[in-house]
Amino acid sequence: MANSLKCDLCGKPATVHLTQIVNSKVHKVDLCEGCAQAKGVTDPSGFSLADLLLKASLNPEQPANVVRCEQCGATQADFKKLGRFGCPACYEAFKEIVEPMLGNMHKGTVHVGKVPQRALERKSLYDRLTHLQGELDEAIKTERYEDAARFRDEIHQVKQTFGEKTLS
Numbered sequence: 001m002a003n004s005l006k007c008d009l010c011g012k013p014a015t016v017h018l019t020q021i022v023n024s025k026v027h028k029v030d031l032c033e034g035c036a037q038a039k040g041v042t043d044p045s046g047f048s049l050a051d052l053l054l055k056a057s058l059n060p061e062q063p064a065n066v067v068r069c070e071q072c073g074a075t076q077a078d079f080k081k082l083g084r085f086g087c088p089a090c091y092e093a094f095k096e097i098v099e100p101m102l103g104n105m106h107k108g109t110v111h112v113g114k115v116p117q118r119a120l121e122r123k124s125l126y127d128r129l130t131h132l133q134g135e136l137d138e139a140i141k142t143e144r145y146e147d148a149a150r151f152r153d154e155i156h157q158v159k160q161t162f163g164e165k166t167l168s
Contacts (some may be wrong), residue, residue, distance in 0.1 A: 007032035
């Protein structure tokens with residue numbers, strides 16, 4: 001059976017397959033024998049999967065230290081060595097390096113926050129009920145009783161559908 005996986009660095013058939021799980025996220029790297037030895041995969045003290053992912057995302061035609069942050073002076077080599085940026089401006093300076101890495105490691109390249117989905121749903125429902133209650137109050141105040149009845153029914157339906165406890 002032929003191995004269909006290609007080396008992430010050079011494109012040759014991959015024979016070394018690495019998997020690392022960090023914070024419940026799976027990161028996989030496939031390497032040929034030559035790249036695995038060159039990257040020190042066989043030497044645990046000299047191997048860093050983050051380092052390998054960074055190298056895989058770099059453009060091989062571009063010299064490694066061309067990009068430098070104008071604000072703090074950090075280079076790609078500094079980022080590789082430390083595993084973090086020197087200042088907030090580095091995110092923009094190293095955008096071409098970081099975005100492909102994030103795209104490979106996460107669902108996307110835009111931070112969507114850490115709010116649990118249920119909390120967002122509850123907030124959305126709470127906002128909807130608050131809006132409907134305001135509409136109901138205004139309809140009663142202006143004697144639009146048919147609209148008021150519709151808003152009352154909609155409030156009741158939302159509370160029934162999602163349960164009173166969920167919205168508390």
